[in-house]
Amino acid sequence: MKIIVLGAGLVGKAIALDLASEPEFSLTSVDCKQEALAELALAGIRVICQDISQPEATKDLVSDYDLVINAVPGYLGFKSLKACLEAGRKVVDISFFPENPFELDSLAKEQNITAAVDCGVAPGLSNILAGYGLSQLDQTFSINIYVGGLPVIRKWPFEYQAVFSPVDVIEEYLRPARCLENGRVVIKPALSEPEFMEFENLGTLEAFITDGLRTMIETLTVPNMVEKTFRYPGHREKMLALRQAGFFSEQPLEIAGQRVRPLDVAAKILFPRLNIKAGEEDLTILRVIVSGEKDGRQLKLTYDLFDRYDRKSGIHSMARTTGYTATAVARAVARGLIKKTGIIAPEFLGLEPEVFNFIRKELLDREIVIKEKKEAG
Secondary structure (H helix, E strand, C coil): CEEEEECCCHHHHHHHHHHHCCCCCEEEEEECCHHHHHHHHHCCCEEEECCCCCHHHHHHHHCCCCEEEECCCHHHHHHHHHHHHHCCCEEEECCCCCCCHHHHHHHHHHCCCEEECCCEECCEHHHHHHHHHHHCCCEEEEEEEEEEEEECCCCCCCCCCECCCHHHHHHHHHCCEEEEECCEEEEECCCCCCEEEEECCCEEEEEEECCCCCCHHHHCCCCEEEEEEEECCCHHHHHHHHHHCCCCCCCCEEECCEEECHHHHHHHHHHHHHECCCCCCEEEEEEEEEEEEECCEEEEEEEEEEEECECCCCECHHHHHHHHHHHHHHHHHHCCCCCCCEEECHHHHHCCHHHHHHHHHHHHHCCCCEEEEEEEC
16 A cells, blocks of 8 residues: 655654554655655655645645545645545545534545544544543543643743644644533633643643544534643643733734734744754653443543653654554554545544454554543442
8 A cells, every 4th residue: 555644743754654664555755844854764765855735736746645644734734635535545634624624524425535534642542532432331421531742851931842833732722622511512712721630650730621622522422521731730821821912813913014923923932942852752641531321320431541752763752642543543444444435533433343442452552551440420
């Protein structure tokens, strides 16, 4: 199978290296930055240095491949996915774009192809675990998702570093979050409703609302659902202050005769301070709590993942947990385990035992462990 990976950032690189380890796959990696491709080229992966921001160019580029992994930044994700579908290619997508992926469902079905979206750690593995938990209950009352990727060493002032595009990090702090309360969709500001949680050998983390439920809003009939993001205490207040002061505004200001968006200036300043560097260790925490009823008794299912930077490979934890979820789904597509066409939301994969068990084993083979706990709810 010929596979092309669009985007060679830290996550895209992890995806390409993982898939290239199997002789049945022929890998090509594409990025507009030659330096991002250098390590992949040394590993024997075919690389193409090309601007993939234009849909027509993307459509031409992917037309000769069997499967596309869409790992571009979120602001490019939707149009990139659409271009791949128009080219008639199967897709596994991790770009986390703001648009509704089901707008492309009819296109994917017309092309008779599978497009698995939101296949990272969250959204992605979080949804898969939510779907699996739901399948274990007779009735589900609530789904609570907590997730965060954090640097092991806390550095002032932000105490946070990003493995994926910092543009997407800022977007996470801006995008209004959709939650479900008593069966109704409620829109809440990102960064709102903070709470503290304690973790052994890590201490206190702060969680706040983010727009991570994604497709589950439409696909799951669960009355109460929310996603929150973990950061070290104090980070949220700093981002909230920048947002409230207007530093993330998209409305242009005139400065020295030039019209500039505060968001662009803030991003330019923050990027070098938020980007994680090679060798800097990180960790990923994911907790999915599914509560409901089984055989007439209330039951709470908790799924926990705690992963650290891989010193042997030099691959960051967030790249591992995001990238290897995507490669597990890609392998499931390649092996014909995912048979449906159209837009495939990740929670659908959790509802199918064969697919769920396959993905879980793929992650376990890469030392990404999901622990499960059942207790009276």
